[in-house]
Amino acid sequence: xxxSYFPGCTLKNKAQELDRYGRDxxxxxxxxxxxxxxxxxxxxxxxxxxxxIAIKLSSVRALAAARDDxxxxxxxxxxxxxxxxxxxxDMQTDDYVITRVNNYLAEDGIAYNGETKVLHYLELLRDExxxxxxxxxxxxxxxxxxxxxxxxxxxxxxxGVMAMDDPEHPMIMEDLIAALGAQPVVYxxxxxxxGGYLTLEDKSIPEKRAAAxxxxxxxxxxxxxxxxxxxxxxxxxxxxxxxxxEVKYFTELLAQALGVxxxx
Amino acid sequence: MASTYTVTKEQILSISGVDPLKCMRCGKCSxxxxxxxxxxxxxxxxxxxxEKGEIEKLMDSPSIYKCMSCMACIQRCPRQVxxxxxVEAIRLGVTRQQERNHLKPDDIPALLDPELPQQAIVSxxxxxTK
Ligand code: SF4
Ligand code: SF4
Ligand code: SF4
Ligand code: SF4
Numbered sequence: 523x524x525x526s527y528f529p530g531c532t533l534k535n536k537a538q539e540l541d542r543y544g545r546d547x548x549x550x551x552x553x554x555x556x557x558x559x560x561x562x563x564x565x566x567x568x569x570x571x572x573x574x575i576a577i578k579l580s581s582v583r584a585l586a587a588a589r590d591d592x593x594x595x596x597x598x599x600x601x602x603x604x605x606x607x608x609x610x611x612d613m614q615t616d617d618y619v620i621t622r623v624n625n626y627l628a629e630d631g632i633a634y635n636g637e638t639k640v641l642h643y644l645e646l647l648r649d650e651x652x653x654x655x656x657x658x659x660x661x662x663x664x665x666x667x668x669x670x671x672x673x674x675x676x677x678x679x680x681x682g683v684m685a686m687d688d689p690e691h692p693m694i695m696e697d698l699i700a701a702l703g704a705q706p707v708v709y710x711x712x713x714x715x716x717g718g719y720l721t722l723e724d725k726s727i728p729e730k731r732a733a734a735x736x737x738x739x740x741x742x743x744x745x746x747x748x749x750x751x752x753x754x755x756x757x758x759x760x761x762x763x764x765x766x767x768e769v770k771y772f773t774e775l776l777a778q779a780l781g782v783x784x785x786x
Numbered sequence: 787m788a789s790t791y792t793v794t795k796e797q798i799l800s801i802s803g804v805d806p807l808k809c810m811r812c813g814k815c816s817x818x819x820x821x822x823x824x825x826x827x828x829x830x831x832x833x834x835x836x837e838k839g840e841i842e843k844l845m846d847s848p849s850i851y852k853c854m855s856c857m858a859c860i861q862r863c864p865r866q867v868x869x870x871x872x873v874e875a876i877r878l879g880v881t882r883q884q885e886r887n888h889l890k891p892d893d894i895p896a897l898l899d900p901e902l903p904q905q906a907i908v909s910x911x912x913x914x915t916k
Contacts, residue, residue, distance in 0.1 A: 536903040566909035567855055570874035572803040577912070601905050679857035689861055715820045715856030719909035722897050723851070723889070727824055752903040760901070 523650065525641070526588035526595045527555040530602035531563040537599070537752035543773035543783065544598050544643055550780045551651055551659060555596060558587050564605040567719070575622045581609035582623050586634040594639040596646055598773070600751035603642045604676035604684065610640050611683045642677065643773070644694050644750065645686060653701040661781030663703025669775070670707040670744035670767075671695030672735065674754045675715045689713065695748065695772065702779040709742040711735040716757040725760075732761035740767050748772040793879035795839045802875035806837035808865045815859035815869045825849040829859045829869035836872050841879070850877040851888055851914065881916045888914035 533541035548555045562580040569577050584606065588595035597603035612619040614636030624633055641649070647656060673692055681689035692713065696706035716735060717728030735758060739747050746768045749755050759769040777783040799805070809830070816828035827835065827849045835844055844850065853873045860868045880886050889910060898907075 530905075531908070532903045532905040536901065563904075563908060565912055566905050567912050569912075570855065570871045571801045571878055573801055599905070601909070675854075675856035675858065679861045681861060715854045715858065717820070718854040718856065719906050719913060720821075720852065720854055722894075722902070722906050722910040723914075727821065727852070727854075730823075731820060751905075753905050753909075756901055756903050756906065 523552070524554040524556060524593055525646065526591050526593040527557045528561055528564075528584050528595055528597050528602060528606065529557060530597070530599040532601075532752040533599055537755070537771070540598060540750070540752060540755075540771040540773055543771065543777040546782045546784075547773055547776045547780050548646075550777075550782045551656065553646065553651065556591070556593070558584055560587070564602050566601050566605070568605045568608040572618070575619065575626065578609045578612065578619065578623060579626055581606045582613060582627065582634050583630075583632065585610055585613070585636075585638045585640070586627075586632050589634070589638045594641050596641050596643055598643045598750065600642075600674060600676040600749075601753065603640070603750075607640045607642075608680075608683050610636055610638060642686060642750070644677075644698065647698060647776075648694055653697050656698075657701045660701070660703055660779045662779055664775060664779050665703050667704040668707050668743050668745045669699045669704045670709055670739040670742065670747040671699065671712055671772075672739070672747045672749045672754060672758065672769075673713045674749065674751055675713070675718075677750060678713055698772065698776070699748070702775060704775075707739065707742050707744040709738045709744065711738040716754045718753060718757075721753070721757055728757040729761055732758050736762055736765040736767045740765055746770055746775075748775060793841050793845065793876075795836060795841055798836055798841060798872065798875045798879060801878060802868075802871040804833075804836075804868055804871050804875070806833045806867065806872075809833045809837075809867045810865055812864060815863050815867070818858045818862050820856060820858065821852045821854055824852040829873070832872045832876070833867055833869050836876075841876065844876045845880050849873075850880065853877075855913070877913070878916075881914065887916060890915075
């Protein structure tokens with residue numbers, strides 16, 4: 523199966539591992555991720571104000587390119603996914619946005635009305651490949667490892683639009699962890715925010731958030747927590763020393779279990 | 787710094803699309819807000835104060851730079867009020883004015899470290915500047 527892929531700017535730079543392991547694992551699963559020939563940064567945050575149109579254009583360009591390729595658009599970074607999925611929803615439902623965006627893009631010959639299906643990499647694993655199939659392909663099960671999923675905020679909310687999973691009782695990453703042969707650890711802070719971009723200005727806020735998340739995960743027995751977001755990764759990893767909890771990208775564990783992690 | 791011009795309640799309601807009258811003052815948004823301790827005015831107060839027209843007080847409060855846009859208040863409000871959209875609209879009321887950016891490009895280099903992902907910079911610039 524072939525999919526269009528939107529890596530995003532962070533995965534081209536500070537989060538290259540998230541991307542590389544994701545591509546290697548997809549290849550091992552027989553999935554062709556074809557990076558869009560051209561894409562621009564999605565802006566990192568979906569605008570919460572109704573009158574911001576220009577910020578949404580780069581997402582719409584990527585969505586239209588995927589449609590023209592006849593493929594669903596796969597994202598991996600939680601933030602890209604949140605922005606692109608919410609913009610796609612606007613382009614399906616919000617006449618104010620649909621009209622203005624299409625007015626802008628008309629000069630480039632683009633007309634778009636939400637036709638593309640947006641899939642996060644985790645949804646690709648669950649809904650297109652299937653966790654049972656993945657389990658079959660696991661070459662090096664992560665036996666005995668206790669792993670907590672860290673969803674953060676952007677994968678799940680707002681749930682009416684993201685529709686990935688139950689926003690308060692998600693299962694998708696726990697099911698993946700189990701499919702890889704490890705033991706999923708559920709803890710209350712798994713869907714509470716890490717402090718996000720506040721980290722640029724004031725490290726003390728993410729520090730407090732990270733402590734709450736890591737302590738909670740540890741108390742429930744987690745040795746590792748996994749994320750899909752480079753910013754969660756940064757905020758949590760920065761404060762993980764001495765907590766007994768390791769922070770990893772979920773794609774690293776996936777690649778490892780599939781036996782395609784470099785150097786193994 | 788005082789505002790250079792007035793932003794009206796009507797403008798805030800229109801930018802945000804929020805209807806504060808839907809709020810039943812249960813406080814759930816503030817109870818779930820991960821930035822609660824950092825804020826002078828909490829999400830439910832944004833809703834009540836916008837309704838009362840106290841826009842300027844909110845515009846002058848550092849609280850508008852403490853929202854993580856985590857959407858917990860949006861997700862968990864039982865009345866779909868979406869308080870974070872008011873925080874965003876008030877902040878835009880400030881940053882859209884001349885010379886009122888909260889961060890300036892010159893401020894950025896001092897804030898960087900080698901591991902910081904681009905996403906943090908891009909997102910913060912989106913939130914703090916026009
Ligand atoms: S979310 Fe981040 S990494 Fe993804 S494209 Fe947007 S800004 Fe860049
Ligand atoms: S970086 Fe923080 S703000 Fe972003 S998704 Fe992760 S939890 Fe949420
Ligand atoms: S979106 Fe902002 S105001 Fe709402 S809960 Fe999150 S940090 Fe608090
Ligand atoms: S959760 Fe909703 S209804 Fe309750 S106080 Fe906050 S905005 Fe009002």
